[in-house]
Amino acid sequence: MTTLSVALGARSYDVHIEAGLLHRAGTMLAPLATGRPMPIVTDSNLADHLASLRRSFDAAGIATDVLVLPPGEGSKSWATLERVTDWLLDRGVERGDHVVALGGGVIGDLVGFACAILKRGCRFVQIPTTLLAQVDSSVGGKTAINARAGKNLIGAFHQPSIVLIDPETLDTLPARQVRAGYAEVVKYGLIDDADFFTWCEGNGPALIDGDITARADAIARSVAAKARIVAQDEEERSGMRALLNLGHTFGHALEAEAGFSDRLLHGEGVAAGMALAFAYSAERGLCPPSDSARVAAHLRSVGLPDGLKAAGITATGDVLAGHMRHDKKMEGGTLPFLLARGIGRTYLDRRVDLADVAAFLDRQPR
Template identity: 60%
Template sequence: MAVIPVALAGRAYDVMIEEGLLARLGEAAAPFLASYAGGRKVPFVADANTYRLYHAAVDADLAACGFAAEWFVVEPGENAKSWRVLEQLTDWLLALGVTRKDHVFALGGGVVGDLVGFACAITKRGCGFVQLPTTLLAQVDSSVGGKTAINTGAGKNLIGAFHQPSLVLIDPLVLGTLPDREMRAGYAEVLKYGLLGDAAFFAWLEANGDKVLAREPAALEHAIATSIAMKARIVAEDERETMDRRALLNLGHTFGHALEAETGFSDRLLHGEAVAMGMVLAARYSARRGEISHEDADRATRAVAAAGLSASLTALGLACDGAALVDHMRHDKKAEGTTLPFLLLRQLGEAYVARDVDLADIAAFLDGELGQ
């Protein structure tokens, strides 16, 4: 088992990685179940797909440990991160009598984790929660670090809070049921860690990415553990993104969120797919500015394409120009007045925050990438 501490002052927690953890949930999460002794049901939140796959195993394991689960099931997809579902979930938690000493269990991908985390941040002014991520993207990114949010008509993740989990349990075996498209989308976030801060890990992924995508146990655990260890270090240094350190985790996201907005935050473009394309654009724009070589930008592009992810903006078939994408960027929550910081590359394995980017130049660059 790999155990990675997230060392936050006064509220450190562990990320545990081991095959079969979900089947041993009662044992692995025992300290966070203790408040339910005596017959109270343990609140679990899952999307419909995850519930169908895993609720029977979870129920059986909890029963063997003397507990019973009560389930709140949401529909799969970003629509679950809404005011409506948040209200339903918080009302459900209050009806169950959840207290600040209790923990709510989030079983699913990033949507479930974000929704549950935010609900727990505001219920009773803060109750605990345990992350049980079931997608690669959630395992290496959204389950760690305490960013929680819902979406609104103004954009994605604009209403939220920093609320750290008490424990993250990662079972790589659950990725066996993950569709290949979702696996590739999650792998984009793994690539991100290499590009933003670990050139050696990026080179390892160039050589071993196919093994990770094929879910080979040793390669998969190494990729997950390395990604989480980097995120844990960054979060410990800059928990609330008040400095540029945590902002590095947004590599690919400014471009990517604009692409998600243009495609209606739909299944047409998954978040990880948008981030992958965003990293390609960040690398190519960094080369345009003369900060990395075109050869390095091509290397980043090849790594994305080798994973079966789109590395060409024209392939997305967008009916817009660069100015329209820039307009989406202006709503980014990282916007500062009339400026917008961009995550760019000084070299492969070294990202930085650029605050001197001309949005007109971004629009012109995107026009070129769109073939206009």
């Protein structure tokens, strides 16, 4: 087992990574049991993983209650949040209890936010089952639901008590979901670890094809990178944590244009967004064009979109910039952008003109 710590003082917690860990989750979580049934929130795609988890709880003598939700971004809504909180209140959940989030980023974000606001804060456990959630959204405490105006606009910082990651849960994921999650792996190399990006170029295809060693290595390196950044800037005050948003400003605009639907998965939007961020950086003379081309080539090589055309987005630059104006990072009418001076050299630029971004987007192939 690989164990990594997210160092946040009194809110510190461990992330455990091991193949087969789902089958031992009951033993791992037994110290958190209170004698009342432990609530589990999951989605209807995860029946097999839920059955394994409940068997491990039964073996540890922990009773469970389960709420099964519809899969997909549509569940990150006010209506589903109300359903989850009412369900937890009906079961008498107390502030010292732990709620288990079993699923991908949608379940983790939704359950984490429900726990952040329920009785002004109860505890929760992340058991992420998608690559995207394992390398990114399950760690760091960002929780949220979507709004009509955009993605993740209603939320709170609320750290889990523990994160259990079993790379074997990825074996049941559709290949498209694995590729989408892999975009977040690539992100860590592009932020500040050029050697890791080189590792991705050599090992990414094997990871996507199911190599358990490559998957475990990528998860551990990604979590370690995120834990380091979160420990320095938990609530994105200094700008350090903002580096984790590489590709997301462009990507969220593409997702919004796609209606936050399966037409464009979050990781696919991030992939296209990272390629656009590097292309924009290269166009402005910040980044070597060869680095921008290298990023796009790697994304294409693993089946991820490298721009608007590959993402199926035909909207004008003004329309996409309009989506960006709803970004939660907007401050004083200015939207900070993650740009790059090269692979592994990402930085936060607060002086980007959205009109210039719109014009850049209009020049991109569709």
